[in-house]
Amino acid sequence: MKIGIPRALLYYRYDLMWQVFFEELGAEVVISPPTTPAMLAEGSSRVVADTCLPTKVFLGHVLSLVGKCDYIFIPAIRSVTKDGYNCSKFLGLPDMTQAVIPESPPVLEIDIDVTRGQRQFYQAIYQLGKHFTWDPLRIRRASLLAWQAYQRYRELMSEQKLTLPRVIQRRGEVEGAVCWPVAAPVRATIALIGHPYLLYDEYVNHRLIYRLEQASNRVVTPEMLTMEELELAATRLVGKAYWAYEEEIVGAGGHYLQNGADGVIGVMSFGCGPDSLMMDVIQRQAARLKSIPFMSLTLEEHTAEAGIVTRLEAFTDMIHRRKKER
Amino acid sequence: MEVYLGVDVGSVTTKLAAVNKNGELLGHIYLPTQGKPIEMVQTGLREIKGQLPQEVDICGVATTGSARYLAGVVVGADLVKNEITCHAMGTLHYIPEVQTIIEIGGQDSKIIIVRDGIVTDFGMNTVCAAGTGSFLAHQALRLGIGIEEFAQRALTSRTPVRIAGRCTVFGESDMIHKQQMGHQIEDILYGLCQALVRNYLNNVGLGKKIDSPIVFQGGVAFNQAIVKAFHEELKTEVIVPPHHEIMGAIGAALLVYEEVLSKNRRSQFMGFGTSEAKYHTTSFECESCPNLCEIAQLVLDDQVLARWGGRCDLWERVQAEEVK
Structure with a gap:
């Protein structure tokens, strides 16, 4: 059985975990190729006007998997912490996808809602595994291995400070994932704050990480911090954030403004409500602290490369010159 | 004589500046780009050569502006630099104590915050070009008045009308509406200037600490009515420096001097002959x-x-x- 996974949204967070799970249960996993202009255009053509950019990209990936797999895996990840929720686009993702892409292969869903307790959580995993086997022990084993694989790769990011593309490259499992070394001499560390599906989708962000690294900057991201560091910094800024992933972003912003970076770039997508609030919180904090520069970059479908390039060059120049003067 | 050239090829105008190693301006050119960046760079080179002494030695050349990469290949640039760094460098040369730089050009507008001679923050307009030079030129054209006359007439306004500045499309329909209601052209024009300034401060200047001395430069700074509107809105003096329209080119020239000095390299400059190449x-x-x-x-x-x-x-x- 072939399971398709769209390379979009939470793929950039949990890709390996699901892949290991399905493969342990004897399925073959097909991941859609990196985003192309055609995929975005096709995804955009399926939605109502006010849908956010990442969702359009996601639908483009689903469309690219039509005819290439038997099932398509779309989790509805409602919450990942006990008292935080996810953006509504994650809650309704399987339903929305089926509504706007009727030709999609049958959707394999799982409802993940940690607020409803552990029992519900395990049951959801069991329900998903049941599509492949009747043996509960096999499902348990597959889910444990999947969790371990996920933990290992989070560790690679947080302990060795590797960006996701570098982790993938080290894993050697995805063809064509080549990371060029940071251009020597490394002159500054720039923190990129934003959702992984914006930071790592090179089409959407116009090769943001590559550009910064080629300009002699080391890039650090929210995943490189531990949960404790993130929570501590987030609590200081906003108390308890309603949205789980946004809390991570605020936490990372708050942390990097004071430790371990020479500049912070907040990356958000146009039309994203949670993003616009979170970036504002970080921007205000940056203005209060006056520690290091902060810049926000808004990505949307029509973002011109020239605008991004000029901003990144100016930001890098500013930071390098500041460091030189000190 | 050692000369350093800065070439700023913007969407609407092309600027060239030549400085010596003391940073003194020896020559400058201001041309409309007219959608022909290469030809305008060539024309600029030809013209600036005429302003420079005979025995001139171009020791470094830098390009900036939205066509900086293209222009960089044509002239053989030693340095290709973004507009923000160049503008800050140019302004700091003339007004070292500057804290805020307002720059409004043909297609984009920027704010640069400087503290102790170092850029600490900046902002640029996003995808939308509302309230930049192109919009003003377009409105002047629609009302059938020259862009020079625009400022003079706007300055005579006594009761400016309020015009939506958030979006040029709304701004234009607002202007047409006010004009059909019988408001004076002068009042509409100055209302437009105020709308542009408000839009700039609420958009590009959002969250930025705008402290004095404030310098206003770029092509739009020629418009005295906009200068007045900024002055009224910010309630403080706004300085329009000499050569404000070529500040980016001056900054590029100063930066390439610094670059050549630190790298100790010979210039890649193609020579003035490049202005004849096809x-x-x-x-x-x-x-x-x-x-x-x-x-x-x-x-x-x-x-x-x-x-x-x-x-x-x-x-x-x-x-x-x-x-x-």
Whole structure:
């Protein structure tokens, strides 16, 4: 059985975990190729006007998997912490996808809602595994291995400070994932704050990480911090954030403004409500602290490369010159 | 005599500035780009040569502006620098104590915050070009008055009307509405200036600490009515420095001096003869991958000098191979 996974949204967070799970249960996993202009255009053509950019990209990936797999895996990840929720686009993702892409292969869903307790959580995993086997022990084993694989790769990011593309490259499992070394001499560390599906989708962000690294900057991201560091910094800024992933972003912003970076770039997508609030919180904090520069970059479908390039060059120049003067 | 050249090719105007190693301005050119960046750079080179002494030695040349990469290949730039760094550098040379730089050009507007001579923050307008020079020029044209006359008439306004400045489309329909209601052209014009300033401060200047001394530069700073509107809105003096329209080019020239000094390298400058060369550009769609990038190339006598526009560095590598 072939399971398709769209390379979009939470793929950039949990890709390996699901892949290991399905493969342990004897399925073959097909991941859609990196985003192309055609995929975005096709995804955009399926939605109502006010849908956010990442969702359009996601639908483009689903469309690219039509005819290439038997099932398509779309989790509805409602919450990942006990008292935080996810953006509504994650809650309704399987339903929305089926509504706007009727030709999609049958959707394999799982409802993940940690607020409803552990029992519900395990049951959801069991329900998903049941599509492949009747043996509960096999499902348990597959889910444990999947969790371990996920933990290992989070560790690679947080302990060795590797960006996701570098982790993938080290894993050697995805063809064509080549990371060029940071251009020597490394002159500054720039923190990129934003959702992984914006930071790592090179089409959407116009090769943001590559550009910064080629300009002699080391890039650090929210995943490189531990949960404790993130929570501590987030609590200081906003108390308890309603949205789980946004809390991570605020936490990372708050942390990097004071430790371990020479500049912070907040990356958000146009039309994203949670993003616009979170970036504002970080921007205000940056203005209060006056520690290091902060810049926000808004990505949307029509973002011109020239605008991004000029901003990144100016930001890098500013930071390098500041460091030189000190 | 050692001379350093700065070339700023913007969307609407092309600027050149020549400085000596003490940073004194020896010559400058201000031309409309008219959609022909290469030709205008060539014209600029020809004209600035006439302003410089005979025995001149170009020790460094830098390009900036939205066509900086293209211009960089044409002149043989030693340095290709973004507009923000160049503008800050130029302004700091004339007004070292500056804290805020307001720059409004043809297609974009910027704010640069400077503290102790170092850029600490900046902002640029987003995708929308509302409230930039192009919009003012377009409105002046629609009302049938020259852009020079625009400022003079706007300054005579006594009761400016309020015009929506958030979006040029709304702004224009608002203006038409006010004009059909019988308001004076002068009042509409100054209302437009106020709308532009409000929009700038609420958009580009959002969250920025705008402290004095404030410098206003770029092509739009020629418009005294906008200067007055800024002055009224910010309730403090707004300085329009000499040579404000070529500040980016001056900054580029100063930066290349610094660059040449630190690298101790000979200039790549193609010479003034390059202004006679027959360059042309072509483009094609790269079909190596599904991205279908539009690749532009600069050609001189059937030889491709540079290619860009790709999402990967395939064509840069091809170029490097060919040069070998």
